[in-house]
Amino acid sequence: MSKTYHLTSPFTEEVIRELHAGDIVYFDGPLFGIRDLTQIYIFDKGNPPPVSLEGMPCIHTAPSLRKVGDKWEKICVGTTTSTRMERFTPGLIGQYGVRAIIGKGGLYEDSLKAMQKYGAVYLAIVGGAAALETEQIEEVEQVYFEQLHPEALYRFRVKNFGPLTVAMDSHGVHLYEKVTEQVKKRLPDIYAKLGVL
Numbered sequence: 001m002s003k004t005y006h007l008t009s010p011f012t013e014e015v016i017r018e019l020h021a022g023d024i025v026y027f028d029g030p031l032f033g034i035r036d037l038t039q040i041y042i043f044d045k046g047n048p049p050p051v052s053l054e055g056m057p058c059i060h061t062a063p064s065l066r067k068v069g070d071k072w073e074k075i076c077v078g079t080t081t082s083t084r085m086e087r088f089t090p091g092l093i094g095q096y097g098v099r100a101i102i103g104k105g106g107l108y109e110d111s112l113k114a115m116q117k118y119g120a121v122y123l124a125i126v127g128g129a130a131a132l133e134t135e136q137i138e139e140v141e142q143v144y145f146e147q148l149h150p151e152a153l154y155r156f157r158v159k160n161f162g163p164l165t166v167a168m169d170s171h172g173v174h175l176y177e178k179v180t181e182q183v184k185k186r187l188p189d190i191y192a193k194l195g196v197l
Contacts, residue, residue, distance in 0.1 A: 006160075010055030011099040013119035019166045021173035025123055026162035030141070031102075033061045033154035035080060039088035041145055049153060050144050054097035057123070060085060060104075062150040065140060072140040077156070078130030081105040082122070090114040106167055106176040115170050122168035124175075136161045 002022040007015060009029035019025065032053060041047050060082050064075040082103030089111040092098040101107065102123045115121060125133070137156045144153040167175045 009057050009100075011057070012055065013099070016099050016119045016121055017170050019121055019169055020171065021166050021169045021175050023166040024162070025164045025166060026160050027057070027164075028159050028161070029157070030056060031137075031156045031158045031161060032056050032058045033063055033077070033156060034058050034092075035060060035062045035151040036085060037148050037151035038145065038153050039085060039092070041148060043088055043091055047145070049096060051142070051153075051155065052097075053092070055099050056097075057100035057102055058092065058098050059102040059125075061154075063154060064150065065143075065154075072143050072154075074134055074137055074140055076130050077134045077137055079104055079125050079127075079133065082107055086111055093118050093120045102164060106174070112168055112172060112174055115168055116172050119170045121166050121170060123164035124167040125164055133161070 002024060004024040005019065005026070007025060007027040009027055009031065042049060060080045061077055062080065063077040065072045066075060080103065082101065083105050086108045089101060089107055090113070092101070093111070093114040094117070099120050100123050101120070102125055104125060104127050106124065107122055111122070136158050138159050139157045140154060141157050142155040143149065144155070146152055
């Protein structure tokens with residue numbers, strides 16, 4: 001039976017290993033925004049993050065922000081699909097200590113193995129929830145690699161951020177794969193009812 005957790009970031013390995021696929025998570029505290037170019041700049045171009053990501057959650061996003069003086073203000077912060085960033089995730093977890101990846105669509109086997117080894121999770125967010133996400137972000141605290149905006153490295157402060165579903169956990173459970181297996185089992189019966197087979 002799934003549980004609901006209200007957490008504070010940064011997360012410890014012990015807290016993350018208590019989470020199981022299907023659980024619901026809300027959290028307060030720092031949240032880092034990253035996307036393709038951010039990770040290409042870090043991993044392919046050899047520019048380590050200028051701030052510690054140890055224990056932190058990262059969300060796959062290219063936010064709409066505006067700079068007023070020396071402060072950044074949020075306009076809209078939505079979430080993007082994660083699968084194309086699969087190749088970076090084991091490094092984020094293993095090398096930089098990231099404890100949670102937030103996005104849509106899940107990740108693949110190498111990421112799941114890193115989550116098991118180091119203690120991390122994938123938290124799925126509802127698609128089309130950008131208005132709610134933006135409301136739950138209290139402040140844009142810092143923008144790193146500013147020249148990459150809107151795919152820089154962003155430090156947000158969030159309050160009651162969620163609901164997020166644990167879709168991949170540190171115990172090797174992958175909800176997206178389970179759903180795919182169930183669909184494959186049901187397809188022959190569905191085809192038969194449609195007269196396709």
